[in-house]
Amino acid sequence: MAQSVLHTAASRGVADHGWLKSFQSFSFSGYYNPERIQFGALRVLNDDIVEGGQGFGKHPHDNMEIISIPLEGELKHQDSMGNAAVIKPGEIQVMSAGTGIYHTEYNNLPQQPAQFLQIWLFPNKRNVTPRYDQISYQQQAVPNQWQQLLSPNPDDAGVWIYQDAWFHKGVFDANTTVPYQLKKAGNGVYVFVIDGSITINGQQLNSRDALGVWDTDAISITTNSKADILLIEVPMTVA
Known part of the structure; x- marks a missing residue:
């Protein structure tokens, strides 16, 4: 029988640094909740607002897959690998930190x-x-259909990472039934509502709410309004 955990928008950690306001689904920096450390391989989901011209100075990462999905505005990225880029809504960025990198994000x-x-x-x-x-x-987005943004396979649609994970995103009209079949046995899904209202297994979710579901091979979502949804499928165990 499927199990689930609800993370409402209001229950997230909040950090307000003036130049940065961060809403944290899982324990991060100054926010610690022993019941909200991770969802399987998903360790961080921060909903960040960065003021104009401000950003994250040079800092290190290692042995983590780091994904950025812009929702509004533009982010300028530079890193110790020599990459310099601007990312905008409609784009996804990934870094495999591996043995170690430094980067800035403004x-x-x-x-x-x-x-x-x-x-x-x-x-x-x-x-x-x-x-x-x-x-x-x-440019590839199709209304009322999942679009794959990330997978473990370099030859598949979207970016790829070193994990048996898949990200899908879609914008769905109201009163639409949205099925999703998990890609790998033992994985779970973390459904994050970017905007709108949906129902999963009788549980209503509104903007910025999330529901993690596991011990299942499929889920079905019903939209109560037009909804922008991010679905993250990850292994529930981490080696």
């Missing part, structure tokens, strides 16, 4: 806030050579 627009989802997953392979990638997915 709001590229001086007068406008930038909002993005910062997501970390534990890798299934440690100490890899660090790598960076970003793609645009906006």
Whole structure:
């Protein structure tokens, strides 16, 4: 029988640094909740708002898969691998930190806030050579259908990471039934509502609410309004 855990938007950790406001689905930095450490391989999901011209100074990462999904504005990225890029809504960025990298992330627009989802997953392979990638997915978006943004397979749609994980995103009209079949046995799904209202297994979710579901091979979502949904499938055990 499927099990689930509800994370409402209001129950998230909040950090307000002036230049940064961060809503944290899992324990992060100054926010600690022993019941909210991770969901399987999903370790961090921060809903971040960065003020114009501000950002994260040079800092290190290692042995983590780091994904950024901009929702509003622009982010300027630079790293110790020599990459320099601007990412915008409709794009996804991934870094396999592996043996170690340094990077900076700044709001590229001086007068406008930038909002993005910062997501970390534990890798299934440690100490890899660090790598960076970003793609645009906006042009391939089809209404009322899941669009794959990330997978474990370099030859598959979207970016890829060192983990048996899949990200799908979609914008669905109201009163739509949205099925999802898990890709791998033993995985779970973390459904994050970017905007709108949906129902899963009788549980209503509104904007920025999330529901983790596991011990199942499929889920079905019903939209109560037009809804923008991010679905993260991850292994429930981490080696």
